[in-house]
Amino acid sequence: MSARIMLPTSLCRLLFGVAVTVLVLASNVFAHEIRPAYLQIDEMAVNRYKVVWRTPMLSGMRLPIALRFQDGVRNVTEPAERDLPDSLVQTRVIETDGGLAGKRVEFVGLQATITDVLVRVHLLDGTVETTMIHPSQPWIDFAATRSPLAAARVYFVSGFQHILLGIDHLLFVFGLLFIVRSRWMLVKTITAFTVAHSITLAIATLGKVDVPALPLNATIALSILFLGPEIVRVSCGQTSFTIRHPWIVSFAFGLLHGFGFASGLTALGLPQGDIPFALLMFNLGVEAGQLAFVGLMLLLIAALKSIEIRLPRGMELMPAYVVGILGAYWTVDRIVAMFVGIT
Structure with a gap:
């Protein structure tokens, strides 16, 4: 026998407000102190x-x-x-x-x-x-x-922690889960994101390209804001290029996020001789953390479906609101920081 739960509108608004507040506060903390x-x-x-x-x-x-x-x-x-x-x-x-x-x-x-x-x-x-x-x-x-195994573990754990504490990167992946509608497309989309950020992570860490941090962070925030309206379109039964080809958009924005991941490794200030090995293990840690997050989200979605929780329309769109509002907040905040830094 399935359970159907209707949450009061006032409670929905409260939960939404708490979720947004916690995410914003967490982002302000993690965005700085996760650098080792x-x-x-x-x-x-x-x-x-x-x-x-x-x-x-x-x-x-x-x-x-x-x-x-x-x-x-x-x-x-x-x-x-x-x-x-x-x-x-x-x-x-x-x-x-x-x-x-x-x-x-x-x-x-x-x-x-x-x-x-x-x-x-x-x-x-x-x-x-x-x-x-x-x-x-x-x-x-x-x-x-x-042993070398101990060093590998250090870099792997550092990458794992970097993705799990990098709430802006996770929020982007979170948004993708609400746009993709089939398992095969989800595999393609996550794979495209992985391949893309692995490419730019390697390029940036090896010193081939130097991307200014402030404009990069603002652009990453803009990629999150971009997903908010797309989630609404999916919920309304509409379509767009992103909804039809999410893996292409995932790859494009994954290139940006890879430069962001690189900051976590280059911030260590490692000698050039250590970088290839550290890059490999750090990237594997990032992938493990990303897959753990995706797996957890899919389990939660499956659990909610199994008990058939029916939410008010406003609550169903909460993922879009959270992604869109936080993306907008970070975009404005980082653009302001960028111009303040210039002046």
Whole structure:
């Protein structure tokens, strides 16, 4: 026996308002603090290391995270700072008796953020260790060498987190689900999006093309706004080029989103030699996160269909409203930020 649930109009409006508010607030948080900090330590000579410490900027201010070395670690040169548009880079040379093994570096203040820290250590014997530090454990103990599998896991998880915390990218995929009407077309559409953003992710990460961040972010927001009216047309039984050929539109906008994904990898400031491997694992992480999101949405849609929840017309169009309103909000917000940045 199926259940039919009619929600009061007032409750529908309340749910809609809460959904939009939560998404907007979440977007304002995640759009900035998901960029990780980066610590690179290169062994220059026995017991001597070059340290590069890069912290992201939030609303024009450096995140309050500081390095703290254990006693016995001495500065050979004092920290030299360099301001970049999206981060602050601090460079110094240190020395310590007995090397780094058994030493701890603490990231003071990390526990008060939602920012991770990517740590890369390059030793004279060619060994490279890569570790991701999270706010729940804001320190690293240097011990045995980590395997290449551990490094692969770091980049994979970073890509997975980047797509799941990148609410603008997920909202675009979310909008596509309400335009595509067949499983085969859904496969083509998601595949086209994957191929497109993989191409531009590689191009941007390898430094072949440099796209300014502010105009790019505004264009990505515009791609989300574009889907809102298309979802309404589908609900009204109308058609358009996007509805008939969603995979073409998905591919076109996927090229833009790929440049956005690249910012998550290039923000790490990796050496050129590490980029191909990191690019592969990061991209696989992005794809895994995207497929997990699509799978979850399809399960939720199937669950709602199984109990035949009948919603008022206004509630049925809520996905279009959410996609359209947030797309418009981000578009205006990012265009304003773009012109403010120019002036």
